Amino acid sequence: MPSTARQPLHDLPPPPTERPASARVFTLPTRSSPDAATQQANARLVRLIKDVATLDRAAFRELYDATSAYLMGVAYTVVGQRELAEEVLQDAYVKVWHHAESYDPRLAAPMTWLIHIVRNRAIDVRRARQQEVASMVPLSEEQQAHLADTVGDASIDPLHLLQRHAVEMNIQACLHSLSAEQRQAVALVIYRGMAHAEIAKLANVPLGTAKAWVRRGLARLAECVGAVS
Structure with missing residues (x-):
């Protein structure tokens, strides 16, 4: 008997490529007297x-x-x-x-x-x-340059690089305020230049989840760095 356990969905088709028509408010079908079609x-x-x-x-x-x-x-x-x-x-x-x-x-x-x-x-x-x-406080150009200046050896774990630079910038507390998933996603973006889709595939999660990790992780990090600088 085949398993009835619902498996994660990883092959969701991409969204429609055409932009919605000026994002108009759509008229919903009425309940009264639906036609045969x-x-x-x-x-x-x-x-x-x-x-x-x-x-x-x-x-x-x-x-x-x-x-x-x-x-x-x-x-x-x-x-x-x-x-x-x-x-x-x-x-x-x-x-x-x-x-x-x-x-x-x-x-x-x-x-x-x-x-x-x-x-x-x-x-x-x-x-x-x-x-x-x-709540977002953007990183200054100097802070961004300091974070991304040294990519290092490609064999080095990007999370390790992020943690090392956090120590150099004295923002360890900021980094630890992120979830583990957010830290890893942010590190992959900064030190490997990975796209959201690549992170989603690597982590075996929906694209929207990977985007949220990156967006919220960067926003939280920027907010925290701004508060301690």
Whole structure:
């Protein structure tokens, strides 16, 4: 019997490449008197979500292809930045993958359920971003140069380099205020020049998670360095 344990989802398709049309507020379908085409489309989405609940990756891909462009627009409308909207979309579909079994078509139409997931995640990301921007103290050019000046031997662990330079700059407490994942991600960005996607692949986590580690780690480090300088 095949295992029913839900495995991590690492092959989520990339977000739609086209920018949403001016991020307009989209008109949601009404509940009254759906026509035959709407009923058919809803039935298809209900079937796909039920199949996703059984770990059917083909159904997940079909669901993504059928809904991602619209949901990308919903996310963009809330956060107002394409990069953040892509993060929202990734996280939302990961949640759909893990919680598809919770969907009840008697309580909501499939698109209503999906939009609810995307909007909630988008609101969380927007609030977190606003808090980060409000508390961020940018590193000075001198501080940035000091951190990135010596890349060192490629065989040296980038985290070790970050820790060594933290000692030189007397910001060990700042560095230890980051989570272990944030420290590692920041070190890979500074000393290996790795992109978010490369870090996500290396850590075997969703792209949105890797982006959050880097963004929040750098913001926290900058804030702490500014406070002690």
